[in-house]
Amino acid sequence: MKYAVLCLLALALPAQAGSKVIATGGASSIEGAAGGGIVPWAVINGYASSDQWSVIAFNNNVGVDDFSLHTYGMAASYNNQWELSYTRQQFDLDTLGGELQQDVIGLKYHIAGELLYSQLPQLSAGIQYKKHRNFALPSAVGAHDDDDIDYYLAASKVYFAAVAGRNLLLNATVRASRANQIGLLGFGSHNDNSYQYLVETSAAVMLTPQLALGVEFRQKPNQLAFADEQHWRDIFAAWFINKNFSLVGGYVDLGRIAGFAEQQGYYLALEATW
């Protein structure tokens, strides 16, 4: 149904897109920020270049052994400088039963550098305000708060003709966070409520201007005593069909979640841009 709505919207609206080069808006990550699948990048989403607007709708799905995550949201960007996003995350406890929901409001500001054109990598700073909507369970397993803010600084750069003549995108992000399992299990714990500094990285090779293959790594904290939390990683293929549609498919390894080990599975993301 959501796909149908996305498609209808896309057909109903004129195929206007901004001036930015294809793929340079990245994809929408699971927290709504432009990036890969699990890591926010310094790129601003959509194709809005100077003095232009862009609007994005997205739907991401992750299915691992005992859980699934469905996220959908909207984002807008202006001037290749500001990015605002709203995301609803629904985390289904497929084996345990039940579901958890969280809202994420993200804001990103492009500080300096140009992804394609400057020697300096593109640098952006962002915040993600997260509000859990079903806090009873996270609270019961020791989470301290039902809402919090993540802060991050990201650097992204494209190196032309770097790998077998293909362009290479490298990204590094540092995040300050108190989120347990990105907030799906609440924020902080009763033992330790301090911010953790976490490193997140991505590398992608542009096989063609429209097709990328990449890997990502996301360091995770491990604050809740009830169950270990492990780092996340994925490999993905992103197809930027045109400036209005992109499709990302991947394989994710989310490690241990709430006592369930080796959570691995698929990643699928669809994005429409105007």
Added chain:
Amino acid sequence: MTSHAKLWRLAYCLTFCLSITACSQTPLAKDELYQKLGAKAGLEQLVDGLLVEIEQDRQIVHHFQDTDIPRFRNLLIEQLCELSGGPCKYSGATMQESHTGFHITQADFDNLVNHLMKVMQQQNIDIKAQNQLLALLAPMYKDVVYR
């Protein structure tokens, strides 16, 4: 070690090896890129294709209203020839001089890059050569935009 762990290790090794390759490329023959772009005839075709795209782009075409197009065409061919290692010497003004006062925006520059990429694809230029040419032109951004 599980098969999954092996697969992940392979993915990371591949990425690492590719990055190393990226950093240790052997130097090109001086005019290799020029030849891959089709030498003089290829560059003429490329620039002609670009001029058609510019002409049809209402956002940027106004920057060229007072431009002597035949002269601009020749200078651009000459510049791309020199940049790609061909037997030419660019005789025009510096990028900064020739763009000052035009108030070229990032969107204008992005549009031109889109046109160039489109024309290179249409003319079936080898993808490595496309990216190498982009690598040579991208740093001109700072001399062209907001001058």
